[in-house]
Every structure is written in structure tokens, then in C-alpha cells.
Amino acid sequence: MSSNPLRDPRDRRLPRVPEPCALVVFGITGDLARKKLLPAVYDLANRGLLPTNFALLGFARRDWGDEAFSELARSAAREHARTPWREEVWERLANSVHFVQGSFDDDNAFDELAGALSELEGSHGIGGNAAFYLSIPPAMFPIVLKQMQRTGMAESTLGRWRRVVVEKPFGNDLASSRALNELVDSVFSADDVFRIDHYLGKETVQNLLALRFANTLFEPVWNGHHVDSVQITMAEDVGIGGRAGFYEKTGAARDVLQNHLLQLLALTAMEEPVEFSAEEIRTEKLKVLRAISVPEDKERFAVRGQYEQGWLAGQRAIGYREEEGVSPESTTETYAAVRLGVETRRWAGVPFYLRAGKRLPRRVTEIALVFKRAPHLPFAPTDTEELGHNQLVIRVQPDEGVTLKFGSKVPGSVMEVRDVAMDFLYGEQFTEASPEAYERLLLDVLLGDATLFPRNAEVEASWAVIDPLEEFWAGTTPQPYRAGEWGPRAADAMLEAEGRQWRRP
Amino acid sequence: MTTLWDTTGSAVVKELAAQRRTGGAVMSGIALTLVVVADERRVAEAEQAATAAAELHPCRLLVVVRRQIEAPMPRLDAEVQIGGRLGPGEAVVMRMYGRLGLHAESVVLPLLAADAPVVTWWHESPPELIARDALGVIADRRITDSSLTDDPVAVLQMRARDYAPGDTDLAWTRSTPWRAILASSLDSVSGRRGEPVRVEGGQIEGDPANATAQLVAGWLSSRCGCSVPVVRGERAPGPSGISGVVLRLDEDEEVRLRDDRKGGAVISQPYRPDAVVALPERTLGELVGEELRRLDPDEPYSEALAAVTGLSGLSERSACRDHVWYDPMRPDQSAQDDGDGRTSTPAAAQPAPTVPVTSEDTDEVARSGEHDDPADDSDEQQVVQSADAPSAGEVTRR
Numbered sequence: 088m089s090s091n092p093l094r095d096p097r098d099r100r101l102p103r104v105p106e107p108c109a110l111v112v113f114g115i116t117g118d119l120a121r122k123k124l125l126p127a128v129y130d131l132a133n134r135g136l137l138p139t140n141f142a143l144l145g146f147a148r149r150d151w152g153d154e155a156f157s158e159l160a161r162s163a164a165r166e167h168a169r170t171p172w173r174e175e176v177w178e179r180l181a182n183s184v185h186f187v188q189g190s191f192d193d194d195n196a197f198d199e200l201a202g203a204l205s206e207l208e209g210s211h212g213i214g215g216n217a218a219f220y221l222s223i224p225p226a227m228f229p230i231v232l233k234q235m236q237r238t239g240m241a242e243s244t245l246g247r248w249r250r251v252v253v254e255k256p257f258g259n260d261l262a263s264s265r266a267l268n269e270l271v272d273s274v275f276s277a278d279d280v281f282r283i284d285h286y287l288g289k290e291t292v293q294n295l296l297a298l299r300f301a302n303t304l305f306e307p308v309w310n311g312h313h314v315d316s317v318q319i320t321m322a323e324d325v326g327i328g329g330r331a332g333f334y335e336k337t338g339a340a341r342d343v344l345q346n347h348l349l350q351l352l353a354l355t356a357m358e359e360p361v362e363f364s365a366e367e368i369r370t371e372k373l374k375v376l377r378a379i380s381v382p383e384d385k386e387r388f389a390v391r392g393q394y395e396q397g398w399l400a401g402q403r404a405i406g407y408r409e410e411e412g413v414s415p416e417s418t419t420e421t422y423a424a425v426r427l428g429v430e431t432r433r434w435a436g437v438p439f440y441l442r443a444g445k446r447l448p449r450r451v452t453e454i455a456l457v458f459k460r461a462p463h464l465p466f467a468p469t470d471t472e473e474l475g476h477n478q479l480v481i482r483v484q485p486d487e488g489v490t491l492k493f494g495s496k497v498p499g500s501v502m503e504v505r506d507v508a509m510d511f512l513y514g515e516q517f518t519e520a521s522p523e524a525y526e527r528l529l530l531d532v533l534l535g536d537a538t539l540f541p542r543n544a545e546v547e548a549s550w551a552v553i554d555p556l557e558e559f560w561a562g563t564t565p566q567p568y569r570a571g572e573w574g575p576r577a578a579d580a581m582l583e584a585e586g587r588q589w590r591r592p
Numbered sequence: 593m594t595t596l597w598d599t600t601g602s603a604v605v606k607e608l609a610a611q612r613r614t615g616g617a618v619m620s621g622i623a624l625t626l627v628v629v630a631d632e633r634r635v636a637e638a639e640q641a642a643t644a645a646a647e648l649h650p651c652r653l654l655v656v657v658r659r660q661i662e663a664p665m666p667r668l669d670a671e672v673q674i675g676g677r678l679g680p681g682e683a684v685v686m687r688m689y690g691r692l693g694l695h696a697e698s699v700v701l702p703l704l705a706a707d708a709p710v711v712t713w714w715h716e717s718p719p720e721l722i723a724r725d726a727l728g729v730i731a732d733r734r735i736t737d738s739s740l741t742d743d744p745v746a747v748l749q750m751r752a753r754d755y756a757p758g759d760t761d762l763a764w765t766r767s768t769p770w771r772a773i774l775a776s777s778l779d780s781v782s783g784r785r786g787e788p789v790r791v792e793g794g795q796i797e798g799d800p801a802n803a804t805a806q807l808v809a810g811w812l813s814s815r816c817g818c819s820v821p822v823v824r825g826e827r828a829p830g831p832s833g834i835s836g837v838v839l840r841l842d843e844d845e846e847v848r849l850r851d852d853r854k855g856g857a858v859i860s861q862p863y864r865p866d867a868v869v870a871l872p873e874r875t876l877g878e879l880v881g882e883e884l885r886r887l888d889p890d891e892p893y894s895e896a897l898a899a900v901t902g903l904s905g906l907s908e909r910s911a912c913r914d915h916v917w918y919d920p921m922r923p924d925q926s927a928q929d930d931g932d933g934r935t936s937t938p939a940a941a942q943p944a945p946t947v948p949v950t951s952e953d954t955d956e957v958a959r960s961g962e963h964d965d966p967a968d969d970s971d972e973q974q975v976v977q978s979a980d981a982p983s984a985g986e987v988t989r990r
Binding site: 090091092093094095097098099100101102104106107132133135137138139140173175176179182209210211212214245246 | 778779786855864868872882
């Protein structure tokens with residue numbers, strides 16, 4: 088930014104604002120676009136983070152005029168926006184909102200889109216820069232990408248950038264993700280592809296890097312000498328919602344274990360990056376993902392589960408097989424727990440227990456480092472009966488923050504040590520100021536900052552972890568667990584086999 | 593909420609601790625202490641803004657209202673709040689009467705959150721020299737608001753003479769939206785050209801007597817090395833004092849920005865259609881919230897201030913101030929005092945110090961609040977409380 092005399096790195100009040108550009112959303116009428124994308128665009132505008140010249144182009148099959156679309160966008164943004172509603176902000180934004188109707192195999196529609204884009208270049212001064220957001224099923228990717236290639240929309244040149252944003256799932260195994268990566272990379276250059284994993288947009292996940300690498304306190308104990316095991320949990324209380332068609336083919340492991348949980352593992356286990364830049368952070372994450380080992384005894388250390396009917400939060404919940412659109416004989420898992428290893432000097436011998444599931448008692452995502460017990464306790468054995476392992480817990484959501492659990496003397500005349508927790512609450516006080524994950528990630532795409540986006544090699548390395556598990560699970564039936572329980576019995580047995588137990592989050 | 597009438601600093605500390613214990617799930621992470629110095633007319637406004645800021649930044653809020661410096665008897669009334677009217681955190685509103693106002697730090701110091709930064713914000717006419725207010729000396733960051741004075745531009749001169757790294761002024765904070773738009777419009781010019789932009793001159797249309805307009809002009813000239821005057825515009829500007837900005841660039845280009853009076857600014861630049869961007873009016877709470885985001889010295893502010901006032905070397909000054917004793921009732925004598933409140937008058941005129949000998953925990957006086965001796969202490973400012981006039985203070989709980 089040295090080309091602008093008004094930019095000063097010391098002047099940290101001024102926000103990072105992208106260059107003039109357009110955002111083109113395919114599948115703008117979909118759920119994600121309405122609930123996340125449009126509100127995020129409004130929030131960005133409201134915070135003054137959109138460039139002076141900006142245009143939003145929606146593309147979908149429905150037959151809408153600019154006005155009808157603008158009305159839909161308005162109500163979507165208004166309903167889901169996080170910042171206060173200001174009509175004048177929306178009005179200004181609405182002037183730059185356009186809609187192109189057409190199906191993905193319609194050459195004319197894409198010609199029209201390309202035309203609209205180059206027209207906006209002049210009328211809205213977007214300077215030819217555009218980001219394409221593919222909010223569509225992966226099956227549609229090839230045809231849309233081919234159309235973009237045909238119309239020349241995907242080409243970045245010296246004077247303009249063109250970027251593409253891809254949502255998960257990035258394939259459903261190593262082979263298909265490779266094919267998808269090749270396809271996307273053949274149309275866009277690798278640097279222009281942004282794979283959104285919205286977990287990485289969360290403030291706590293970024294805070295994990297600050298916690299580890301800005302402090303002297305934690306890094307010295309952040310290794311196998313002191314850490315006994317790591318537990319990464321992503322629990323949801325909801326069922327599959329209306330996504331039966333998608334979920335039946337996917338399952339918990341492919342849906343969240345492959346991306347969110349492995350990314351959290353990578354950030355937890357990675358070495359210190361040489362500098363805080365996209366390239367260096369992604370390099371370190373990739374090294375960890377490649378060092379992950381899957382258990383040999385998969386019978387015991389790779390557990391799948393499926394929820395049966397039960398009670399959750401005071402309400403009756405139906406079983407997975409009774410959900411609409413799910414086969415009564417379905418063997419798709421709604422819960423997955425696995426013991427992974429990270430084969431590096433830092434982590435050799437430390438198990439990483441990952442679990443993800445639906446219809447668990449509460450919605451919570453956290454990373455827990457469980458430390459080893461002190462090698463020697465100078466107290467009488469009865470004094471420390473209630474002393475557990477020290478723990479450092481990073482709560483990703485909700486109640487973003489950090490908890491440190493350690494032993495403390497119970498006040499009184501006898502020596503008795505018991506676990507206490509020290510809490511740092513991150514989110515609650517900062518909620519208004521901290522942007523929503525999509526908002527942050529969208530801004531990063533427009534700025535061209537790829538720090539929080541996994542690279543294709545990372546995606547492939549993650550599939551290399553999941554594939555052997557899926558292979559082992561194929562043809563087996565998931566263990567049942569009641570809705571409202573912390574997963575199947577076999578998952579508890581998995582930790583008990585090594586003398587450990589799951590933390591109740 | 594508890595209100596302590598005619599109380600002491602130690603009683604306030606104890607009450608705060610008691611409320612923390614009984615308050616249940618109170619906020620645990622305190623990032624800083626915000627000391628708000630307000631005069632009685634503006635307390636409500638200051639409380640509202642500080643509460644909004646406290647929602648963004650977990651802090652302990654200490655509001656100090658100095659009243660009736662000339663009152664014969666010093667007195668402290670305090671209102672202790674946790675998770676109530678004043679936001680999610682801990683808050684104490686203190687009204688100090690009489691000479692106690694000159695020793696406000698004696699009450700405030702024990703109330704500061706341990707080892708967390710202290711920010712002092714004057715929501716009243718800022719002191720001429722910050723060093724004269726001990727509440728400014730103990731702060732890591734000091735927020736003044738020159739727009740609350742009659743002659744803000746003259747006050748900017750005063751601020752520059754008094755400047756120490758860590759000082760900031762809400763007149764500067766108000767400039768952020770304009771500065772952000774100016775910077776991003778030059779981004780878009782340099783993005784189009786693909787090469788650096790030079791600003792060769794320009795002017796700000798608005799109110800030349802407005803401190804924010806002057807600071808933006810100062811910022812532009814400090815960044816671009818050319819003079820940028822503030823000229824009176826045809827239209828009356830908003831609170832930022834700016835109705836439009838013109839920047840003359842190299843290659844004979846010009847960028848014009850104009851406040852559209854509807855919460856936006858219109859940007860006109862060559863080879864691009866006019867664009868409208870948000871130029872929100874921000875509340876006092878949002879301004880203070882922005883100040884609490886960064887606690888390090890603000891170099892761009894010191895450079896802008898230097899450019900406006902023609903003084904230099906602002907950021908090289910020491911960030912530490914020594915307290916300078918100043919008695920507003922005897923302004924001419926103050927300079928001869930030795931700086932810590934002790935005057936050089938004969939010892940015979942000084943009553944004995946009356947801080948209790950025993951520790952606070954076991955002290956009846958500290959627990960119940962204590963009346964002060966009505967003795968004339970106008971020569972001896974150490975007297976805050978007196979042990980030999982026992983009349984229990986009144987404690988009311990709501």
C-alpha cells in the first residue's frame with residue numbers, strides 16, 4: 088500500500104478496504120446465500136469495509152428482475168444481519184445489486200453475465216476485479232467452471248483479479264477432491280482459489296495462534312513431554328435438518344471431521360510459522376496434516392455412531408433412520424470418534440482424540456489439551472484423590488474463550504487438593520466488534536488474503552486421513568446412541584482402553 | 593446496586609469486593625480500567641457512552657464527578673454497580689465534594705484493576721495541563737475532547753504544547769470515517785493507475801474553527817507534505833466540521849469528496865462514475881470504544897497535531913508525566929508548591945495526618961464510612977478523613 092501516501096502502517100484506525108470489485112454469487116437464492124452471504128455483505132457495508140466501487144451480482148435459475156431480487160436480498164440481510172439495520176446503508180448497497188437469471192447450462196445466460204460484469208466495470212467503476220462465489224452443489228462445479236472459462240470470466244490479468252470461492256464439501260474422498268482441485272485449478276490459478284472453511288474465520292481459532300505464538304507461557308509445555316492427550320470435540324444438538332439427501336451420502340466424518348476438526352488439529356499441533364503470512368501458516372499446517380497417522384486397531388479406535396430416538400433438551404427427538412428422506416436401513420454415521428497420532432518429534436506418542444456428532448446434549452466446539460500428572464506428589468495419596476489432569480481448553484464456540492483447569496487447595500484445616508477452573512471469556516464482551524466468520528472470510532477474499540483458507544494440498548492430505556477410515560467403515564453398521572447422549576458406548580470404551588476418559592464439554 | 597453516602601475510599605473498595613463475591617457470574621476478564629472525569633451536567637451522557645464502550649471492551653468503570661471544590665467539608669458519595677445500569681462490568685460512580693476533588697487519585701488508585709492499563713477520559717473541558725490532574729498522571733492513555741471547549745482550535749495548540757505519547761483527543765477520533773474514505777479513494781486511484789499516487793495539494797471545505805476539520809487537514813499535510821487549508825464551505829458541515837474535501841493529484845487529476853447529508857459521502861474521481869460510501873455519524877460511545885481498541889501511542893495523531901500547530905518533536909517526548917500540584921482556588925500559589933500536594937506553609941498550620949494507623953481490614957472507620965473533620969484544610973490537602981470525629985456514615989442498599 089506504499090503507493091498511497093495516506094496509508095500508514097502505524098495508523099491502525101483505518102480499516103483494510105478492498106479495491107473496487109464485484110462479488111458474483113452463483114446460487115444466490117440458496118440457504119447459505121440468504122442466511123450468511125447477503126447479511127455478511129450488508130454488515131461489511133455497514134462497517135464501511137466495502138470498497139468505494141462495489142457491485143453484487145446474483146445468478147440463479149429463478150426468474151427475477153433486479154427489483155424482486157433486491158427485495159429478497161433486503162429481507163434476507165435485514166433478518167440475519169448482526170449490525171444494526173440502517174436503511175440508508177442498504178439503499179446505497181441496493182443500487183449496486185443486480186440479478187442475472189439463467190440455468191447453468193445456458194450459454195446465453197453466461198454471455199449475459201459476462202456482459203453485465205463488463206458493463207459494471209464502467210458504470211460502477213469496479214475496475215474489472217471480481218470474486219465468484221460458488222454457493223452451489225459440487226456436482227454443478229464442472230459446468231459452471233466450464234462456462235466461466237468459455238466466457239473468459241475466470242482470467243486474472245495484470246490489471247484485474249478474478250477469484251473463486253468454493254464451499255465444502257471439497258469432494259468426498261481423495262480421488263474426487265483431486266479431480267475437483269484439478270478442475271478448479273485448470274480454470275483459475277491456484278492462488279485465486281479460496282476454499283472456505285468457516286471455522287477458520289472464527290475469532291477463537293485465530294486467537295489460538297496468538298495464544299500459542301505470542302506468549303511464553305504455553306509453548307514450552309505444548310508438546311508430548313507435558314501433554315498427555317488432546318481432545319477435539321465438535322458437538323451439535325441439532326439433527327440433520329432438511330439435508331437428508333446430502334447427509335445420507337456424506338456422514339459425520341466427511342461432513343465435519345475431514346475439514347473443521349482436522350483444521351483445528353492442524354492449528355493446535357503445527358510448529359511456529361516463520362512469519363504470520365498465508366504461505367508460511369499453510370506450509371506448517373500441511374506438514375502436520377501429512378504427519379497424521381490413523382490407528383492400526385480401527386475396530387477399537389475408529390468409532391461410528393448413529394442417533395436413535397431419545398430426549399433432548401426436554402423434547403422428544405426422533406432417530407436418524409426415522410428422519411424424512413433417510414433410508415430405514417441407513418448405515419450413515421451421525422457420530423464419529425477417532426484416535427489419531429501426529430508423527431513428529433513434538434507429538435510422538437500423544438493421542439489426538441477427535442469426535443463429532445449430531446443430537447448430542449449441547450452445541451459446543453472445543454480443543455482440550457490434557458496435561459500429564461505431576462511425576463511426583465509430595466502429598467498423602469488421600470489429599471489428592473480429587474486432583475485430575477491439568478487442562479487447557481480452547482472453547483471455539485459458544486462462549487468463546489480459554490479455560491485453564493488446575494488443582495488448588497480446598498480451604499480448611501486439612502490438606503486437600505481439588506480441580507478448579509480459571510476462565511477467560513473472549514466472545515461475550517467483544518461480540519459486537521468481532522465480525523462474523525463469513526464476514527471476515529468474505530473480506531479476506533476481496534482483499535486477496537489467503538491466510539485463513541486451506542490450500543488444495545491441505546484438503547488432499549485431510550482426505551488421505553479420512554479415506555482409510557471410510558474404507559474400514561464401509562459395510563459396517565454404526566453403533567447406536569440415544570439422542571441426547573454423549574455418543575455411543577464404544578466411544579467411551581475407546582478412551583477407557585488407554586485409561587482415559589472424554590471430557591464433558 | 594449499593595449507594596454509599598459520605599463514605600471513604602476503603603469502604604468503596606470493600607463494597608466492590610463484596611458485590612463481586614455475591615454477584616454470581618460476573619465478568620472475569622478485565623482488560624483495563626476506564627476512569628471517566630465528568631462534570632455534573634454531563635454525567636448522564638458520559639455514563640451512557642462509557643457503558644456502550646464497556647460492552648465492547650471489558651473494563652472496570654470509575655466515574656469521578658468533582659463538585660463544589662469550595663465546599664468547606666470534603667465528602668465522598670459513591671455508587672457501586674455490578675452488571676446493572678452501567679453495563680456488564682463493575683462500575684463505581686463517585687461524587688467528590690470539597691478539597692477531596694483535588695485528591696481524587698487517593699480514592700481511585702486502590703480501585704484500579706490490578707496490572708491492567710488505565711485510560712482516563714475527561715468528558716468536560718480538558719485540563720490545561722494534564723499533569724495538573726493526578727487522574728491523568730496515573731493513566732496509560734488519556735482521552736480529551738477539545739470539541740467541548742469554546743475555542744477548539746486554540747485548545748489544539750494547548751494540547752500540542754502539553755502532548756505526551758499516549759494522549760489522544762475525541763476530535764481526532766471523529767475524523768476516522770473521513771480519513772478512511774480519503775485513504776480508500778486514493779487506493780482506488782493507485783489501483784487503476786497501477787502506480788503510486790502523489791497528492792500535490794488540496795483543501796477541506798467546512799468549519800475552520802472545528803478541531804476535527806483542522807486535524808484532518810493536518811493529517812493530510814503531514815502525510816502528503818503539502819499544505820491543506822480548511823476553508824469555510826457554502827454548506828454548514830456536520831459534527832466533523834467537514835462538508836467536502838478536494839485533493840489535487842499528480843497527472844492533473846482531482847478527487848472530490850462531498851458529505852451527502854444522508855449518512856454517506858459522494859466520491860468523484862476521474863475515469864470512474866461517482867460512488868457513494870457510508871459516512872456514519874457515530875455516537876459518543878462508539879468514539880470512546882474506538883479509543884479503547886488501541887492502547888499504544890497514536891503517532892498519526894501526534895503528526896497531525898504537529899502539522900496543525902506548527903510544533904514539532906511531539907512523539908519524541910517522554911510518555912511519563914510528573915504530577916504538578918495545582919490548586920484552582922489559589923492558582924498563583926500553586927506553582928510554588930513542591931508538586932505532591934504538600935505546601936511550603938509553616939508546619940503549625942497543618943493538622944496531623946489522619947489516615948488510620950491500623951490496617952483497613954480491621955478498621956471500623958473503613959468499614960462504615962466516616963465523617964470528615966470540618967477543620968479548615970484549605971492549606972493542607974492531605975486531609976481526606978479524620979479519625980477523631982466518629983459519626984457512622986449511612987449505607988443504603990437498593
